[in-house]
Amino acid sequence: xxxxxxxxxxxxxxxxxxxxxxxxxxxxxxxxxxxxxxxxxxxxxxxxxxxxxxxxxxxxxxxxxxxxxxxxxxxxxxxxxxxxxxxxxxxxxxxxxxxxxxxxxxxxxxxxxxxxxxxxxxxxxxxxxxxxxxxxxxxxxxxxxxxxxxxxxxxxxxxxxxxxxxxxxxxxxxxxxxxxxxxxxxxxxxxxxxxxxxxxxxxxxxxxxxxxxxxxxxxxxxxxxxxxxxxxxxxxxxxxxxxxxxxxxxxxxxxxxxxxxxxxxxxxxxxxxxxxxxxxxxxxxxxxxxxxxxxxxxxxxxxxxxxxxxxxxxxxxxxxxxxxxxxxxxxxxxxxxxxxxxxxxxxxxxxxxxxxxxxxxxxxxxxxx
Numbered sequence: 001x002x003x004x005x006x007x008x009x010x011x012x013x014x015x016x017x018x019x020x021x022x023x024x025x026x027x028x029x030x031x032x033x034x035x036x037x038x039x040x041x042x043x044x045x046x047x048x049x050x051x052x053x054x055x056x057x058x059x060x061x062x063x064x065x066x067x068x069x070x071x072x073x074x075x076x077x078x079x080x081x082x083x084x085x086x087x088x089x090x091x092x093x094x095x096x097x098x099x100x101x102x103x104x105x106x107x108x109x110x111x112x113x114x115x116x117x118x119x120x121x122x123x124x125x126x127x128x129x130x131x132x133x134x135x136x137x138x139x140x141x142x143x144x145x146x147x148x149x150x151x152x153x154x155x156x157x158x159x160x161x162x163x164x165x166x167x168x169x170x171x172x173x174x175x176x177x178x179x180x181x182x183x184x185x186x187x188x189x190x191x192x193x194x195x196x197x198x199x200x201x202x203x204x205x206x207x208x209x210x211x212x213x214x215x216x217x218x219x220x221x222x223x224x225x226x227x228x229x230x231x232x233x234x235x236x237x238x239x240x241x242x243x244x245x246x247x248x249x250x251x252x253x254x255x256x257x258x259x260x261x262x263x264x265x266x267x268x269x270x271x272x273x274x275x276x277x278x279x280x281x282x283x284x285x286x287x288x289x290x291x292x293x294x295x296x297x298x299x300x301x302x303x304x305x306x307x308x309x310x311x312x313x314x315x316x317x318x319x320x321x322x323x324x325x326x327x328x329x330x331x332x333x334x335x336x337x338x339x340x341x342x343x344x345x346x347x348x349x350x351x352x353x354x355x356x357x358x359x360x361x362x363x364x365x366x367x368x369x
Contacts, residue, residue: 016298016344018351018355019340019344020340020344027335030332034332041325044325045313047317048318048320049320053199054201054202055316055320056204057188057200057203058203059317060309060312061208062311062312064204064269064308067212068214068269068286069266069286069289070293071214071262071290071294073293073294075222075231075258075259076255077235077299079232079235079252079255079256080238081252081259083129083143083259083260085146085263086286086287087151088153088154088155089129089260089287090266090283090287091282092125092127092158093124093128093267094264094266094267095157095158096123096264097121097268098271100116101183101271110183110184118265121267123261124264125261126257126258126260129263130256130257131150132256133256134253137249137250158280159280162278175280176277179271179276179277185205185207186206187201187205188204189202203273205269205274207268207269210268214265215304218301221258227254234248266286270282292307292311292340293307294307311340314333314336314337315333318336321333
């Protein structure tokens with residue numbers, strides 16, 4: 001095995017696996033500390049996530065949102081940016097969906113209305129990300145600070161609009177009227193029913209396939225196009241990019257626009273596929289979860305799908321776990337997610353020296369042979 005190949009496998013497979021296993025070991029200790037059998041808990045979690053059709057549907061439904069936000073973080077990261085504004089971008093993407101559907105669902109057919117709503121989600125998410133991008137590229141404001149601020153601004157804006165402008169009259173809860181059925185995305189059970197295949201009802205809808213398509217599109221963009229090469233070059237070495245004639249300011253804008261657009265697509269799954277109305281809190285932490293998904297997936301679309309599936313399983317399996325085991329609350333599931341983020345993010349290089357020493361010996365032995 002060549003040294004470069006060994007290093008690549010270490011970064012893409014060995015290191016993330018060790019980090020996740022470490023998080024699970026610490027989780028086992030936490031379960032033991034509260035008097036819960038970790039083996040029984042693991043069985044319940046896996047069964048809740050994959051043991052029956054309804055559970056699988058919920059797992060893949062959560063996975064869809066994490067794919068969108070994980071891709072959003074990855075695109076920005078490849079450009080050397082840390083976009084932690086996925087929460088706000090997803091929220092404003094939902095505003096775009098709501099405005100389009102509320103305006104046109106009374107007379108546009110589904111074949112036109114749904115693509116318009118998807119486009120609005122992406123454009124509104126991109127527009128919300130464009131402001132921090134401009135401040136970073138042309139005013140020197142740090143993207144981390146501005147995207148954090150814009151998460152709060154998006155939340156406040158949505159509260160104001162749903163309470164004072166878009167909320168349905170005579171209703172206490174801050175949400176719009178229900179969307180017309182022409183805006184509903186087909187669910188998984190409905191699609192399989194077209195072919196005579198029974199599947200339990202769940203929130204899983206066709207946007208899961210759309211998320212997988214976005215993974216393929218991101219892979220093509222990053223590794224098969226000139227723009228993707230320029231974006232990765234700026235992220236790897238801005239000075240070399242300038243020397244090669246690449247304008248980093250333009251790349252920052254492009255990366256954040258694509259990143260914000262991908263985050264905005266969370267609203268497609270949530271509002272067109274499940275909620276069928278614009279309401280507060282539909283983004284539900286997916287933006288921050290996408291950071292962990294991107295880190296675990298090493299910012300590669302394939303890795304992001306696998307990491308998103310893990311987080312989707314934790315969401316669904318954790319709900320089942322907290323229902324069957326009184327000692328295990330949803331907060332403990334958040335602790336598990338936090339441990340995964342800790343070891344996949346802040347402590348991701350903890351095992352790197354040991355892995356490099358092992359691989360260096362392996363490669364030397366192979367060369368000498």
